Amino acid sequence: MVNLPERVEVLGAPVDPWTMEQTVSATDALIKQGCFAHLIGVNADKLLQMRDDPEMDSCVRRCEIVNADGASMVMASKKLGIDLPGRVAGIDLMWELCGLAEREGHKVYLLGAKADVVAKTAEVLVERYPGMTIAGYRDGYFSDVDFDDVVAEVEQKKPDIVFVGITSPKKERLIERFRELGAKGAFVGVGGSFDVVSGNIPRAPMWMRRVNLEWLFRMMQEPKRLAKRYLVGNIRFYLLLRKELKRSKANV
Incomplete structure (x- = not known):
């Protein structure tokens, strides 16, 4: 994890301004160092959750x-003059990390x-x-x-x-429990990606x-x-x- 751009803030939410390739490389480095890493994607909904819930923040x-993880964050960053290389969607990151796992034996x-x-x-x-090892899997139907x-x-x-692949905020609380109990490795919140990968729900064209x-x-x-969440x-x-934007212009 060297020579990576420093974390920025977009509307009060922290974001690592990294490309997909930089994200995958950083994840690989953290795994090989024996660290715990919680990977999260911030979109408009997550940003609003942070504002409504101090625990999520x-x-x-x-x-x-x-x-x-959201076109809204990239759009906002451009309007605010913050340099973000682009969106890193959770499902696309999942594919890329599986490719990493196959190459590196994770x-x-x-x-x-x-x-x-x-x-x-x-x-x-x-x-x-085919060269990737799936150590196991289980459903997400359990309580806190x-x-x-x-x-x-x-x-x-x-x-x-x-x-x-669990909904928020249960997903985040669970991953943080792994942290508290001393787990190692990369824990990646992917939301409903399992439904898409399995073919249960189609992805947008x-x-x-x-x-x-x-x-x-x-x-x-x-x-x-999802209607209320998005609209x-x-x-x-x-x-x-x-x-x-108004505040920024007033301060110029």
């Missing part, structure tokens, strides 16, 4: 790697989603990365009181990379990703769950950005 600031564990979904995700990854048992179950497999409309595609797939959240995010 503290958690994100503790993370060893914080990527801009063992992978999959934690989250329904039992059949995570099992199918393991099948897909083994087919795509079971965290220590889950940590013990995962740690028994001694993985180097753990992909955690490339043209929508290119024009920053992946959020709209996701909302169309699960409108009851209300995007308005809140825009208002925060407008306020910050």
Whole structure:
């Protein structure tokens, strides 16, 4: 982890202004050093969670790697004159880290989603990365009181990379529990990526990703769950950005 740009703040959220390649390289270095690393992606929704929940704010600031996982963060950074090389989407990072695991011999564990979904995700990854070792997997249907048992179950497999496909804020609390109990390796929050990798839910077509409309595609797939998050959240995010732009101009 040398010669990497220093962490910046976008609307009060910390972000490592790294490319995908830099993120993968830094993760590899942390694994080989025997460190614990919590990798998190910040988008508009995560930024708003940080503002509403001091525990989430503290958690994100503790993370060893914080990527801009959202076109909104990249757009805001450009308007504010903050240099971000681009978006590092969680699912794309998952693919890249699996490639790293195959090349470097890192063992992978999959934690989250329904039992059949995570099992199918393991099948897909083994087919795509035949040289990668999947140390194990389990579903994400357990309560907070079971965290220590889950940590013990995962740690028994001694993985180097753990992909955690659970919703927030449970995902972040669980990963931080791994930290508290002395785990080593890279713990990567990937949200609903297992559903996409397994084929349970389609990903937005490339043209929508290119024009920053992946959020709209996701909302169309699960409108009851995501409509409020995206519609209300995007308005809140825009208002925060407008306020910050006005403040910046007033200080010039």
